[in-house]
Amino acid sequence: xxxxxxxxxxxxxxxxxxWATFFRRLTTAxxxxxxxxxxxxxxxxxxxxxxxxxxxxxxxxQETLQAYWALLEGSVGSLRAISATLTEAxxxxxxxxxxxxxxRAGLFNIGGEGQLLIGGMTAVLVGFSFTxxxxxxxxxxxxxxxxxxxxxxxxxxxFLKAKTGAHEVIVTIMMNYIAIYLTGYLLxxxxxxxxxxxxxxxxxxxxxxxxxxxxxxxxxxxxxHLGLIIALIAVVLVWWLLFRTTTGFExxxxxxxxxxxxxxxxxxxxxxxxxxxxxxxxxGLAGGGQVLGVLDRAxxxxxxxxxxxxxxxxxxxxxxxxxxxxxxxxxxxxxxxxQNMQAxxxxxxxxxxxxxxxxxxxxxxxxxxxxxxxxxxxxxSTQISQGWSS
Amino acid sequence: xxxxLKGITKQFPGVLANDDVTLTARSxxxxxxxxxxxxxxxxxxxxxxxxxxPDAGEIIIDxxxxxxxxxxxxxxAGIGMVHQHFMLVPVFSVWENVVLGIxxxxxxxxxxxxxxxxxVKEISERFGLAVDPDVLVEDIPVGIQQRVEIIKVLLRGAxxxxxxxxxxxxxxxxxxxxxxxxxxxKGRGATIIFITHKLKEALAIADDITVLRGGKVVGHADPATxxxxxxxxxxxxxxxxxVVEKSEAEPGAGVLELADVTMLDDxxxxxxxxxxxxxxxxxxxxVAGIQGNGQTELVEAITGxxxxxxxxxTFEGKDITRYSPRDRHTAGIAHxxxxxxxxxxxxSFSVAENLVLDSYYAQPFSRGIRLQGxxxxxxxxxxxxxxxxRPPIISNTGGAxxxxxxxxxxxAREFSRDVPLVVCAQPTRGIDVGSIEYIHExxxxxxxxxxxxxxxxxxxxxxxxxxxxxxxxxxxRxxxxxKASEATPTxxxxxxxxxxx
Ligand SMILES: Nc1ncnc2c1ncn2[C@@H]1O[C@H](COP(=O)(O)OP(=O)(O)OP(=O)(O)O)[C@@H](O)[C@H]1O
Ligand SMILES: [Mg+2]
Numbered sequence: 108x109x110x111x112x113x114x115x116x117x118x119x120x121x122x123x124x125x126w127a128t129f130f131r132r133l134t135t136a137x138x139x140x141x142x143x144x145x146x147x148x149x150x151x152x153x154x155x156x157x158x159x160x161x162x163x164x165x166x167x168x169q170e171t172l173q174a175y176w177a178l179l180e181g182s183v184g185s186l187r188a189i190s191a192t193l194t195e196a197x198x199x200x201x202x203x204x205x206x207x208x209x210x211r212a213g214l215f216n217i218g219g220e221g222q223l224l225i226g227g228m229t230a231v232l233v234g235f236s237f238t239x240x241x242x243x244x245x246x247x248x249x250x251x252x253x254x255x256x257x258x259x260x261x262x263x264x265x266f267l268k269a270k271t272g273a274h275e276v277i278v279t280i281m282m283n284y285i286a287i288y289l290t291g292y293l294l295x296x297x298x299x300x301x302x303x304x305x306x307x308x309x310x311x312x313x314x315x316x317x318x319x320x321x322x323x324x325x326x327x328x329x330x331x332h333l334g335l336i337i338a339l340i341a342v343v344l345v346w347w348l349l350f351r352t353t354t355g356f357e358x359x360x361x362x363x364x365x366x367x368x369x370x371x372x373x374x375x376x377x378x379x380x381x382x383x384x385x386x387x388x389x390x391g392l393a394g395g396g397q398v399l400g401v402l403d404r405a406x407x408x409x410x411x412x413x414x415x416x417x418x419x420x421x422x423x424x425x426x427x428x429x430x431x432x433x434x435x436x437x438x439x440x441x442x443x444x445x446q447n448m449q450a451x452x453x454x455x456x457x458x459x460x461x462x463x464x465x466x467x468x469x470x471x472x473x474x475x476x477x478x479x480x481x482x483x484x485x486x487x488s489t490q491i492s493q494g495w496s497s
Numbered sequence: 498x499x500x501x502l503k504g505i506t507k508q509f510p511g512v513l514a515n516d517d518v519t520l521t522a523r524s525x526x527x528x529x530x531x532x533x534x535x536x537x538x539x540x541x542x543x544x545x546x547x548x549x550x551p552d553a554g555e556i557i558i559d560x561x562x563x564x565x566x567x568x569x570x571x572x573x574a575g576i577g578m579v580h581q582h583f584m585l586v587p588v589f590s591v592w593e594n595v596v597l598g599i600x601x602x603x604x605x606x607x608x609x610x611x612x613x614x615x616x617v618k619e620i621s622e623r624f625g626l627a628v629d630p631d632v633l634v635e636d637i638p639v640g641i642q643q644r645v646e647i648i649k650v651l652l653r654g655a656x657x658x659x660x661x662x663x664x665x666x667x668x669x670x671x672x673x674x675x676x677x678x679x680x681x682x683k684g685r686g687a688t689i690i691f692i693t694h695k696l697k698e699a700l701a702i703a704d705d706i707t708v709l710r711g712g713k714v715v716g717h718a719d720p721a722t723x724x725x726x727x728x729x730x731x732x733x734x735x736x737x738x739x740v741v742e743k744s745e746a747e748p749g750a751g752v753l754e755l756a757d758v759t760m761l762d763d764x765x766x767x768x769x770x771x772x773x774x775x776x777x778x779x780x781x782x783x784v785a786g787i788q789g790n791g792q793t794e795l796v797e798a799i800t801g802x803x804x805x806x807x808x809x810x811t812f813e814g815k816d817i818t819r820y821s822p823r824d825r826h827t828a829g830i831a832h833x834x835x836x837x838x839x840x841x842x843x844x845s846f847s848v849a850e851n852l853v854l855d856s857y858y859a860q861p862f863s864r865g866i867r868l869q870g871x872x873x874x875x876x877x878x879x880x881x882x883x884x885x886x887r888p889p890i891i892s893n894t895g896g897a898x899x900x901x902x903x904x905x906x907x908x909a910r911e912f913s914r915d916v917p918l919v920v921c922a923q924p925t926r927g928i929d930v931g932s933i934e935y936i937h938e939x940x941x942x943x944x945x946x947x948x949x950x951x952x953x954x955x956x957x958x959x960x961x962x963x964x965x966x967x968x969x970x971x972x973x974r975x976x977x978x979x980k981a982s983e984a985t986p987t988x989x990x991x992x993x994x995x996x997x998x
Contacts, residue, residue, distance in 0.1 A: 353867075366839045371854045
C-alpha cells in the first residue's frame with residue numbers, strides 16, 4: 108500500500124514482512140555471542156558434517172583428514188595459496204558489502220549477480236574502448252564505469268520499490284535474468300565481440316585499464332590484484348557511511364523501524380533508492396574487479412555466482428562491514444583450498460559448496476546451533492513483553 | 498493456587514533489576530504490583546512466566562518449588578501472562594487466535610474446528626467475556642482484543658493470571674468492564690497479579706498492594722486504608738504532588754491554526770471533520786476524547802505524517818499544509834508521539850542515537866553529512882541526567898529501557914528543542930507518578946516560557962491537570978471547547994461519550 112505525505116510525495120508503507128523482521132534480527136544482533144560465537148560454531152559444525160559426507164562416499168578417516176589438510180594448504184599453506192584466497196575473496200567482499208548495506212536499510216538485494224554483470228560489462232567496455240590513455244586516467248575511468256553500471260542496475264529495483272512498493276526481491280531476481288541475457292547478447296554485438304571470434308567473448312582490456320597484480324613483481328603466478336585494496340577501501344567507506352554519517356543513520360533507522368524513521372522526518376523513499384544505488388554500485392565494482400583484474404575480458408557467466416555468494420557472505424558477516432571481510436576471506440579460502448583439494452586429494456570441489464551451504468543454514472537458524480552446543484541464542488529472547496515497555 | 502516468590506534476584510548488565518524479591522499472591526485475591534519506572538515489575542513477571550531465568554530465588558506454587566526452563570513450563574504450571582502488547586494475528590478469527598499452538602485435532606492431525614469453537618465459546622460464556630469466536634481480530638477494539646488474550650490463557654489452564662499494565666490503552670468504559678472480568682475471575686478462585694501506574698485503580702480492585710523500588714520490595718499497603726498520596730510516597734520515597742501547581746495562562750499570539758481540516762481515509766470515510774481551532778503562545782490546549790475518535794489523525798495531520806484532504810494548517814503565519822514532516826520539524830514543531838515503541842524510538846538504537854532520532858541532521862549534531870559523535874554523546878549525557886532516564890547509560894539500547902524510562906527519553910528529546918510548538922500525544926502513558934510530576938512540570942514550564950502546547954490525552958485527570966483550554970473530540974469532530982477553569986469532569990465526560998450536543 109502506498110501512503111502520500113502532505114508534500115505530495117508518495118511514500119510506501121513500511122515493510123514489516125517476515126523477511127524484514129528476519130534480517131532485522133540478524134543485523135541487529137551485535138552482541139559478541141550472536142556476532143562471533145554462532146558463526147564460529149556454524150563453521151565448525153559445517154566442517155564436521157562435511158567430513159562425515161566425505162566418509163560416507165567411501166573415504167577412510169585418513170583420506171578425509173588428508174582432504175581437509177589439502178583444503179587448508181590450498182588456502183593458507185603458502186604465499187601462493189594466500190594470494191589465491193585473497194583473489195577469490197576480493198569480489199566476495201564487494202558483493203557481500205552490497206548485500207550488507209541493503210540489509211541495513213531493510214532491503215534484501217538478491218540482484219548482486221545482475222549488478223555485477225552489468226558493472227563488469229561497463230568496466231570492460233571502457234577498458235577496451237580507449238587506447239593510448241595513461242593508466243592513471245584509464246584505470247580509474249574503468250573502475251568508476253563498473254561502479255556506475257552496477258549502480259544503474261541497483262537503481263531500478265530501488266526506484267520501483269520506493270515509488271510503487273514493488274518488492275525488491277522479485278525485481279532484483281528479474282533484473283538478474285535481464286542482465287544475464289543482455290550480457291549474452293551484447294557479447295555478440297560488434298561493439299563488444301572480439302574480432303575474428305564467433306563465440307560471445309569481449310575484446311581484451313587495454314593494459315592501461317588492468318588492475319595491477321600486487322605481487323606480480325615477486326611471483327607472476329600470484330594473481331592478487333589492486334582490486335583487493337579497492338575492496339578494503341570500500342569496506343572502510345561503507346562502515347564510515349553507515350555509522351558516522353547522517354545518511355547511514357537514515358539507512359539504519361529505516362532498516363530497523365521505518366515507522367520511527369518516517370516520524371523522524373526521514374524520507375524512506377530516498378533511502379530505498381540511495382541504498383540500492385550504492386549496493387548496486389558495490390556489486391558493479393566487484394564485476395569491474397573481475398574483468399579488469401582477473402579475466403581481462405568478459406564472457407558469458409563471468410559472474411560465476413559471486414553475486415549470490417555475497418548473500419551468504421553478508422549473512423555470515425552479520426551485515427557488519429568488517430564481518431563481511433572475515434566471511435569473504437573464509438569463503439575465498441574455501442574456494443581456493445577446494446581447488447587444491449580437488450587436485451591433490453581426490454575430493455570434488457563441490458564439497459566446498461556443501462560446506463558453504465551448511466554454514467549458511469546454521470547461521471540463519473541460530474537455534475539449531477543453540478540446541479547442538481547448548482549456548483543461548485537471541486532467538487529465545489525475542490518474545491519478551493514488558494507491558495508498555497515491550 | 499497460592500503463589501510465592503522467594504528471594505528472586507535478576508541481574509542485567511549494570512542493573513540489578515530484581516533484588517531479593519519475596520511476595521505472596523493468594524487464590525481468589527488480586528495483588529497489585531506498583532512501583533516506579535524501572536523498579537523491576539515487568540522483569541519479575543517475566544521471571545514468573547519463564548521468559549527470564551532468575552539468578553537466585555524460588556518460585557513456589559501451592560508449596561511446590563517450580564523450575565521453569567521456558568514459558569511452556571510456566572504455562573503448564575498454571576501461569577498465564579496477559580501481555581500489554583497483544584500477540585494476536587489480526588487476520589485470524591478470535592477462535593483461531595485462541596487455539597493457535599494448541600489446536601485440537603481429529604485423527605490424522607486435522608484441525609477440529611467445531612471442537613475449537615466450542616471450547617472458546619464455553620470459556621467466553623463461563624467467565625462472562627461475551628466474545629464472538631468468529632469475528633476477525635482486526636475488526637474488534639482493543640478492549641475486546643484483551644479479552645481474547647484472557648481467553649487464551651484461561652484455555653491453557655491458567656490459574657494464576659498476570660496483567661502487565663492492562664488498562665494503559667483502555668477507554669474508561671473498557672476499564673470498568675475489565676474490572677468486572679477481574680471480579681469474575683477472582684470469584685472463581687483465580688490468583689491475580691495486576692501491574693499498574695494508576696494508583697486509583699490499584700486501590701479500587703486490589704486486595705493487597707506490594708510496592709517495588711529499585712528492584713526491592715519496599716512495602717505493602719492495605720487498599721482499604723491507603724490513599725493515593727501514601728502509595729506515591731512509598732513508590733518514590735518522597736512526597737509527590739499529584740497535581741502540578743500552575744498560574745493563570747497569559748496567552749499571546751496564535752502559533753498554530755487549523756481551518757476546516759478534513760481528512761478522508763482510502764475509502765472516503767471522514768476521519769477528521771472540519772476541524773478548526775488555534776493554539777496560542779503561552780497556553781496549553783488539551784484535547785480530550787476516548788481513544789479512536791480522531792486524535793491520532795489530528796496529531797499526524799499537524800505533524801505532517803498524514804495528508805489532509807481539505808482545509809489549511811498555519812504555523813506562525815506560514816501555510817504549512819503541504820510541508821513534509823521534516824519541513825515542519827525544521828520550522829519548529831516538536832512531537833511526542835502516541836505510540837512510543839513503533840514511532841517514538843528505535844529499540845535497537847542506543848539511547849544516544851534515540852535522543853537525536855529526529856534532529857541528527859541539524860547543527861550541532863552533524864556537520865555536512867558527518868555526525869558529530871562527541872556532541873551527540875555530550876548532549877545525551879546531559880539529557881539523561883536532566884530528565885532522570887534510568888539507568889543513565891547512553892550506550893545501552895533504547896529497547897532495554899523500562900517502558901516509562903523510554904517515554905522519558907522521548908520527552909527529553911522533544912522538550913530539549915527550543916521551538917514554538919510542542920505537540921504531545923499521551924505524554925505520560927505508562928509513566929510512574931514521580932515522573933508524571935516531572936513531565937507535567939516541564940510542560941507547564943514550556944508554557945511559561947511562552948511556547949504553545951497541544952496535549953492529547955485520554956486521561957481526564959491529565960487533561961484537567963494541565964490544560965488552560967479543553968477541546969473535546971468525538972467521532973472526528975471537535976464537539977466542545979471549554980475553559981478549563983470553568984469545565985467539570987462530568988461535563989467533559991458527557992461530551993467525550995458524544996452524549997451532549
Ligand atoms: N533486557 C534487558 N536488558 C538490560 N536491562 C534491562 C532489560 N530489561 C529490563 N532492564 C532493566 O531492568 C530494570 C527493570 O526494568 P523493568 O522493565 O522490569 O521495569 P518496570 O518496573 O516494568 O518499569 P515500567 O513501569 O517503566 O514498565 C530497568 O532498569 C531496565 O532498564
Ligand atoms: Mg514494565
